[in-house]
Amino acid sequence: MILGILPGVEKMYREKIKVLDCTIRDGGLINNYHFTTDLVKAVYRAACDSGIDIIEIGKKLCESDEYTREKYGKWNFCDEDDIKQVVESHECENPPILAVMYDVDRVDVSSLLPSDQSVIGMVRTACYVLDIDKGLDLVKRSKDLGYQTTINIMASSAAIETELIEALEQVNNVAEVDYLYLVDSYGAFYSEQVTSYLNLYKEHAPNKELGFHAHNNQQLAFSNTQQAIIDGVNLLDTTINGIGRGAGNCNLELLLNFLKNPKFDVRPIYKTIQEHLVPLRKEMEWGFNDIYGISGHLNQHPRDAMKQRANAEIRDDCYDFLLEATS
Amino acid sequence: MILGILPGVEKMYREKIKVLDCTIRDGGLINNYHFTTDLVKAVYRAACDSGIDIIEIGKKLCESDEYTREKYGKWNFCDEDDIKQVVESHECENPPILAVMYDVDRVDVSSLLPSDQSVIGMVRTACYVLDIDKGLDLVKRSKDLGYQTTINIMASSAAIETELIEALEQVNNVAEVDYLYLVDSYGAFYSEQVTSYLNLYKEHAPNKELGFHAHNNQQLAFSNTQQAIIDGVNLLDTTINGIGRGAGNCNLELLLNFLKNPKFDVRPIYKTIQEHLVPLRKEMEWGFNDIYGISGHLNQHPRDAMKQRANAEIRDDCYDFLLEATS
Numbered sequence: 001m002i003l004g005i006l007p008g009v010e011k012m013y014r015e016k017i018k019v020l021d022c023t024i025r026d027g028g029l030i031n032n033y034h035f036t037t038d039l040v041k042a043v044y045r046a047a048c049d050s051g052i053d054i055i056e057i058g059k060k061l062c063e064s065d066e067y068t069r070e071k072y073g074k075w076n077f078c079d080e081d082d083i084k085q086v087v088e089s090h091e092c093e094n095p096p097i098l099a100v101m102y103d104v105d106r107v108d109v110s111s112l113l114p115s116d117q118s119v120i121g122m123v124r125t126a127c128y129v130l131d132i133d134k135g136l137d138l139v140k141r142s143k144d145l146g147y148q149t150t151i152n153i154m155a156s157s158a159a160i161e162t163e164l165i166e167a168l169e170q171v172n173n174v175a176e177v178d179y180l181y182l183v184d185s186y187g188a189f190y191s192e193q194v195t196s197y198l199n200l201y202k203e204h205a206p207n208k209e210l211g212f213h214a215h216n217n218q219q220l221a222f223s224n225t226q227q228a229i230i231d232g233v234n235l236l237d238t239t240i241n242g243i244g245r246g247a248g249n250c251n252l253e254l255l256l257n258f259l260k261n262p263k264f265d266v267r268p269i270y271k272t273i274q275e276h277l278v279p280l281r282k283e284m285e286w287g288f289n290d291i292y293g294i295s296g297h298l299n300q301h302p303r304d305a306m307k308q309r310a311n312a313e314i315r316d317d318c319y320d321f322l323l324e325a326t327s
Numbered sequence: 328m329i330l331g332i333l334p335g336v337e338k339m340y341r342e343k344i345k346v347l348d349c350t351i352r353d354g355g356l357i358n359n360y361h362f363t364t365d366l367v368k369a370v371y372r373a374a375c376d377s378g379i380d381i382i383e384i385g386k387k388l389c390e391s392d393e394y395t396r397e398k399y400g401k402w403n404f405c406d407e408d409d410i411k412q413v414v415e416s417h418e419c420e421n422p423p424i425l426a427v428m429y430d431v432d433r434v435d436v437s438s439l440l441p442s443d444q445s446v447i448g449m450v451r452t453a454c455y456v457l458d459i460d461k462g463l464d465l466v467k468r469s470k471d472l473g474y475q476t477t478i479n480i481m482a483s484s485a486a487i488e489t490e491l492i493e494a495l496e497q498v499n500n501v502a503e504v505d506y507l508y509l510v511d512s513y514g515a516f517y518s519e520q521v522t523s524y525l526n527l528y529k530e531h532a533p534n535k536e537l538g539f540h541a542h543n544n545q546q547l548a549f550s551n552t553q554q555a556i557i558d559g560v561n562l563l564d565t566t567i568n569g570i571g572r573g574a575g576n577c578n579l580e581l582l583l584n585f586l587k588n589p590k591f592d593v594r595p596i597y598k599t600i601q602e603h604l605v606p607l608r609k610e611m612e613w614g615f616n617d618i619y620g621i622s623g624h625l626n627q628h629p630r631d632a633m634k635q636r637a638n639a640e641i642r643d644d645c646y647d648f649l650l651e652a653t654s
């Protein structure tokens with residue numbers, strides 16, 4: 001494989017690479033986390049049986065009178081008991097680490113159990129460049145409770161470089177950050193941008209292991225993830241069948257085929273696609289289409305594209321969308 | 328853009344790159360070339376208005392009692408009058424070169440007009456490695472009649488390397504070949520294979536300008552085309568909306584966005600998608616799906632995958648397809 005170009009690599013695969021499945025967490029952005037428990041169990045089982053390293057099962061946000069489990073789905077809150085119900089549904093010899101996502105300003109760290117009392121093993125904090133201090137505070141407090149941590153800087157393609165560099169330098173000095181993520185929130189990167197941003201990350205945060213999270217607006221989520229591997233990234237985000245907001249993510253099954261690490265088995269993933277994701281595609285939409293392609297090329301937040309896709313009358317009017325977006 | 332890495336490049340784009348649209352020719356493999364004349368005219372108009380360099384409008388095969396225009400569609404035969412009807416439907420200041428495809432053993436060169444009496448400007452000959460002598464004979468005879476020529480060696484990923492090298496060395500010595508194509512017929516390549524095959528092509532056919540034709544089985548047609556650009560290829564095959572047999576081809580509109588050459592205008596392409604390709608998608612299927620992803624990964628001819636997709640009962644049974652294909 002491509003890793004053969006790295007000095008001293010004698011196998012078809014790179015042992016250090018870890019795969020994170022965020023099927024439920026990123027897919028939940030489409031349906032407000034209203035997955036059935038059966039679906040979540042099936043995804044957990046697939047992650048177990050295929051040897052995935054980490055599974056992110058949702059967000060862990062604060063409940064409130066406006067922000068309820070009924071309206072926003074239980075995987076927006078990831079209560080211990082809900083996760084336990086899933087974990088206990090399937091026996092697993094080497095279970096994946098369970099991760100949840102934290103959003104700045106929407107969580108309550110004081111309600112987080114110490115990690116040794118929780119089924120959760122990793123807390124991933126998502127924030128924009130300008131919220132990096134808030135994000136790093138959450139990382140520190142999660143780490144203090146014993147969790148593995150990541151900081152996922154969103155929309156890096158839309159950040160001003162001097163500010164991004166400042167954020168990276170701060171991250172570099174926070175020992176509690178285990179992984180620093182490059183996130184292509186808008187699906188705007190070509191492979192050259194993956195490389196140039198990663199070079200920036202390596203230059204200004206040399207102490208940190210890197211992760212990469214792609215979006216598939218231009219049919220480049222999988223290839224950009226390969227580029228991140230070439231550039232030395234060892235933690236890779238994927239979802240089953242590429243499910244995820246807008247154009248979706250890097251397809252887990254395609255990546256496992258590419259990685260060739262014998263610890264992975266792609267068959268349980270395809271089984272889950274056939275049995276659970278194919279029916280789900282009738283209810284939910286994800287994946288590349290023309291509108292998202294334009295949105296990605298223009299380095300735009302996907303909200304306008306998603307709005308157009310949600311309107312049955314104009315959902316395929318890509319020419320109109322292009323004119324509007326560039327007017 | 329990515330070409331900035333090449334020495335002496337001072338623009339956002341590489342001037343030498345030519346884009347070939349094979350929407351009708353590759354798309355016709357799905358519907359036996361039964362496109363309406365209106366659709367073909369719309370594609371021609373889009374190619375004109377967007378500044379595409381070459382448009383391949385069909386195959387130029389022999390008619391026979393079994394192989395009729397009625398059954399196999401007129402764009403399998405590309406009669407001068409049919410092409411003229413299309414060309415004359417739209418005034419174009421800098422019209423694209425009109426290309427047709429030749430298949431070994433299915434054409435009659437003696438019926439080809441001298442190029443100065445024809446609307447056709449380029450003949451592309453497709454052949455397998457083992458038919459290289461037949462293919463080169465067609466190339467020579469087309470060139471003798473004044474046409475630009477290409478030789479498109481199909482299924483290179485399935486060829487035995489020593490035989491492929493012999494074929495490349497033969498091509499290298501035939502002055503009549505203008506372009507030599509690397510064709511990823513099975514959609515099996517990752518970017519590293521694009522590079523390693525192109526290195527082989529450059530080593531054994533150093534006299535030839537190169538072309539690249541991708542398939543999108545693993546969502547890599549566009550990214551592999553970019554890799555071919557990085558590796559120095561200057562003639563790129565694309566189709567509008569990625570239409571083409573099986574998982575389809577590299578999307579023309581995505582590539583134009585990437586190329587940034589001001590001579591191209593992507594808007595007429597999106598207009599044609601909205602007005603003509605979106606309705607066509609209700610009648611014909613193309614593009615990535617799970618079955619083609621497996622087929623590409625396994626470096627298989629797409630025929631089994633296409634057969635499964637054609638069967639409504641099992642078309643999405645990717646797990647069964649994987650087990651069958653690897654049993």
